[in-house]
Structure formats: C-alpha cells, structure tokens
Amino acid sequence: MLGSQLRRSLAVAEKDIRIYYLKAPVVIFGILFPMFLFLAFLIGRSIPIEVMISCLLSMTLFFTATAVSPVILPWEGSVGTLERLISAPVSIPAILLGDVLASFIFGVVISIVPIAFGLLLGVRIYSPLVLATAILLSAFCFSYLGTLFSTPPTNVPSNIMMISNLFKFPLVFISGIFIPLEQMPPWGRLIALFSPLTYLTDLIRYSIQGISSYPILLDFAAIVLFTVMFMVLAMVIHMRNMPKRL
Numbered sequence: 001m002l003g004s005q006l007r008r009s010l011a012v013a014e015k016d017i018r019i020y021y022l023k024a025p026v027v028i029f030g031i032l033f034p035m036f037l038f039l040a041f042l043i044g045r046s047i048p049i050e051v052m053i054s055c056l057l058s059m060t061l062f063f064t065a066t067a068v069s070p071v072i073l074p075w076e077g078s079v080g081t082l083e084r085l086i087s088a089p090v091s092i093p094a095i096l097l098g099d100v101l102a103s104f105i106f107g108v109v110i111s112i113v114p115i116a117f118g119l120l121l122g123v124r125i126y127s128p129l130v131l132a133t134a135i136l137l138s139a140f141c142f143s144y145l146g147t148l149f150s151t152p153p154t155n156v157p158s159n160i161m162m163i164s165n166l167f168k169f170p171l172v173f174i175s176g177i178f179i180p181l182e183q184m185p186p187w188g189r190l191i192a193l194f195s196p197l198t199y200l201t202d203l204i205r206y207s208i209q210g211i212s213s214y215p216i217l218l219d220f221a222a223i224v225l226f227t228v229m230f231m232v233l234a235m236v237i238h239m240r241n242m243p244k245r246l
Contacts, residue, residue: 005090005091005093005094006094006097008088008089008090008094008098009090009094009095009097009098009101010098010101011098012085012090012094012095012097012098012099012101012102013097013098013099013101013102013105015098016068016072016098016099016101016102016103017102017105017106020068020071020072020075020102021068021102021106023071023075026067026068026071026106029063029067029161029164029165030063030064030066030067030068030106030110031063031064031067031110033063034059034060034062034063034064037059037172038055038056038059041055041178049118049121049122049123050118050123050124050208050209051209053114053115053117053118053121053123053208054201054204054205054208054209055177055178056114056117057111057114057115057118057204057208058175058177058197058200058201058204059172059177060110060111060113060114061107061108061110061111061135061138061139061142061200062138062142062168062171062172062197062200063168064106064107064110064111065103065104065106065107065108065138065139065141065142065143065146066103066107066142066143066145066146066149066164066168067103067106067146068099068102068103068106068143068146069099069100069102069103069143069144069146069147069149069150070146070147070149070150070160070161070163070164071150071157071160071161072099072102072150073099073147073150073238073245074150074154074155074156074157074159074160074245075155075157077155077245078155078156078157082155082245086242092235092238092239092242093235093239096147096234096235096238099143099147100140100143100144100146100147101143103139103142103143103146103147104139104140104143107139107142107143108135108136108139111135111139115131118208123208124208125207125208126206126207126208126209126210127206127207128207130203130206130207130216131203131204131207131208133220134200134203134204134207134219134220134223137220137223137224137227138196138199138200138203138223140227141196141200141223141226141227141230142196142197144227144230144231144234145196145226145230146164147230147234147238148230148233148234148237149163149164149167150164150238151233151234151237151238151241152241153241153242153244153245155245171195171196171197172197174188174191174192174195174198175192175195175197175198175200175201176192176198176201176202176205176213177197177201180213181198181202181213182213196222196223196226196227198222199214199218199219199220199222199223199226200219200223202214202219203216203219203220206219
C-alpha cells in the first residue's frame with residue numbers, strides 16, 4: 001500500500017514538473033525576483049565573493065523551493081483538474097508529497113547554478129558534505145512550507161502568491177542573509193530563531209566561509225524540526241480544506 005502510494009506520488013511529481021516549471025509565477029517569483037533582489041543588494045557595495053555566493057545560494061534555494069508547491073493546488077482547482085486527481089486512487093498525503101518532490105527537485109537543481117558560478121570565480125567550499133546535506137534537507141523543508149502557503153481554500157493562484165510573499169520576504173530579511181546575525185540587535189537575533197532560513201544560511205556560511213553563528217548539529221536539528229512541523233500542518237490543514245476547493 002505504501003509502495004503504491006509512493007509510486008503515485010512520483011507520478012504526480014512528474015506531472016507537476018512537466019506542467020508547472022515554466023509557469024509565469026514560478027519563473028518570476030522563483031528565479032527572476034531573487035536575482036533582482038540580490039543585484040539590488042550587491043550594487044554599490046564591496047562584498048567578498050564568498051559572502052556574495054553565500055547570500056545568493058541561500059536566496060536561490062529558498063525562493064525556488066517555495067515557488068512551485070504553492071501554485072499547484074489552486075491552479076488545478078481553477079482549471080478543474082483537481083477533482084479528477086482527488087477521485088483517483090491516490091491519497092491526499094501522496095498528492096502533497098508529489099507536489100513537494102517537484103518543488104524539491106526544482107530548488108535543488110536551480111541551486112547548483114550559484115554554486116557553479118562561485119566555483120568558477122574561485123570560491124572554495126570547505127565542507128561539501130555539510131553544504132550538500134543542508135541543501136537537500138532545506139529543499140524539503142521549504143517545499144513543505146510552500147504547500148503550507150497553499151492551504152487557504154482558494155483556486156486563484158495570485159492570491160496564494162500574495163500570501164506566500166507576505167511571509168517569505170520578512171524571513172529573508174531576518175535570517176542573516178543581508179545582515180549577519182552577529183550584527184543584529186538582540187530582538188533581531190531572537191526573531192531569527194523562528195526562521196528556518198536562518199539555519200540554512202548559517203550552514204552555507206559554515207560550508208563556504210568557515211564561520212557559523214550556531215553549532216552545526218543545532219542547525220540541522222532545527223531544519224529537521226521545521227520540516228516535520230510544516231509537513232504535519234500542511235497535511236492536516238489540506239485534508240480539512242480540500243473539499244472546499246472542489
């Protein structure tokens with residue numbers, strides 16, 4: 001039973017990849033917007049290349065991994081294909097896992113671009129294993145966060161994107177990407193503890209710059225904890241709200 005549901009999740013992920021990767025909201029908010037935001041931060045500043053790549057990688061993974069999963073369910077509800085999917089022999093958790101896998105793959109693949117760019121510029125990765133593990137775990141975490149954004153029972157994708165951006169942009173500015181945690185006031189460091197992006201940023205800084213604000217095991221434990229929390233919340237709320245989409 002579990003194996004059959006997993007195969008159906010993979011089929012859902014394949015369908016999502018073929019249909020949604022080139023949708024305008026995904027391209028704009030997943031790729032173009034973080035790039036322009038990073039350029040706005042970079043222009044006119046003298047920033048070491050290691051810091052630049054760390055910031056770019058954190059933003060790229062966060063925005064790309066949360067770009068696909070929020071729009072899938074409202075989009076399918078708006079075009080009338082969600083009812084057909086729900087009537088198929090596939091559970092709601094399996095559908096959500098398929099959406100998460102599509103978002104996970106998108107985030108991981110696009111995050112290779114800033115890494116390759118940094119390597120071409122001579123950036124040294126001190127801990128490839130920590131970096132790879134952080135990217136994989138965080139991609140799952142942010143993908144489930146994206147499914148949590150899509151829990152409101154609306155079939156208008158633009159409404160979901162507004163909700164997701166309302167949460168994503170504050171997380172970017174409090175997570176140590178633009179302002180290192182050491183330079184934040186005490187209240188800022190306290191708020192940063194509640195952002196999963198904080199711990200990814202810390203792991204990337206450790207992997208590329210050799211410095212970190214928290215113990216590495218604490219960073220990984222926090223990302224796993226956030227992943228489980230987002231997954232449980234997304235499944236519970238979606239199972240309650242799914243009939244309202246039909």
